[in-house]
Amino acid sequence: MKLYEYNAFANPRRVRIFAAEKGIQLKREQVDVLAGEHLQTEHLQRNPYGAVPTLELDDGTYISESAAICRYLEGLKPANVNSENKLLGSTPKEQVLIEMWDRRVENGLLSAVASFFHHGTEGLATDKYRNNEWGQHNKTQIATEMKRLDEQLRDNNYIAGNTFSMADITALCAIDFAALLNIPISDEHSALQGWYGLVSSRASAAA
Numbered sequence: 001m002k003l004y005e006y007n008a009f010a011n012p013r014r015v016r017i018f019a020a021e022k023g024i025q026l027k028r029e030q031v032d033v034l035a036g037e038h039l040q041t042e043h044l045q046r047n048p049y050g051a052v053p054t055l056e057l058d059d060g061t062y063i064s065e066s067a068a069i070c071r072y073l074e075g076l077k078p079a080n081v082n083s084e085n086k087l088l089g090s091t092p093k094e095q096v097l098i099e100m101w102d103r104r105v106e107n108g109l110l111s112a113v114a115s116f117f118h119h120g121t122e123g124l125a126t127d128k129y130r131n132n133e134w135g136q137h138n139k140t141q142i143a144t145e146m147k148r149l150d151e152q153l154r155d156n157n158y159i160a161g162n163t164f165s166m167a168d169i170t171a172l173c174a175i176d177f178a179a180l181l182n183i184p185i186s187d188e189h190s191a192l193q194g195w196y197g198l199v200s201s202r203a204s205a206a207a
Contacts, residue, residue: 002027003069004043004046005053008180009033010173011066012053013207018070018170020204021085022077026055036126051100060067065151067102070166087166101152101160109145112138117181143185146175150189157198164199170197 003026005012012046018028024148031037031052038050047054047064055063055072066086071088079086091094118127149171152159159167176183185192199205
């Protein structure tokens with residue numbers, strides 16, 4: 001398998017962390033998004049949407065979308081009720097709670113960070129449309145989403161409960177990307193700060 005990615009972006013990192021937690025090694029090839037390589041014919045043949053990450057399977061099949069790639073990797077090394085590492089859950093209740101929170105984080109925090117990047121900063125040279133007002137709106141939304149996570153973490157060790165999961169991976173990647181854009185976790189969010197220290201110390205966070 002080979003992962004086509006851009007190392008600095010949050011979504012490829014979600015896949016790398018997930019794979020590291022599962023003990024799955026992936027060959028990696030960089031697609032220079034800043035130079036527009038994701039929109040060139042070679043990559044568009046892998047992924048007509050021009051997105052990274054894109055995973056090439058050994059049989060030549062291409063899979064895109066971070067959640068879908070991680071679901072495939074989970075299928076290679078599925079968790080069970082006795083597993084220490086249940087990133088997508090092992091029971092129906094665990095699975096739906098993790099998916100619920102992962103979607104909340106992706107559609108809330110990560111989406112807001114991405115929108116601020118494209119609209120509130122210089123973004124990519126290939127961005128055809130920028131709306132600074134929308135970018136600033138999303139900067140405010142980032143603060144709102146971090147506050148929501150802080151509230152969730154006041155009563156939970158991790159975002160979807162008391163075990164590390166895909167929701168934590170998505171949140172970590174979103175928060176680190178926000179920090180690159182000079183939007184750190186507020187000092188007011190002590191629960192979120194404590195969680196961040198916990199998850200960022202995992203070996204997989206360096207993936």
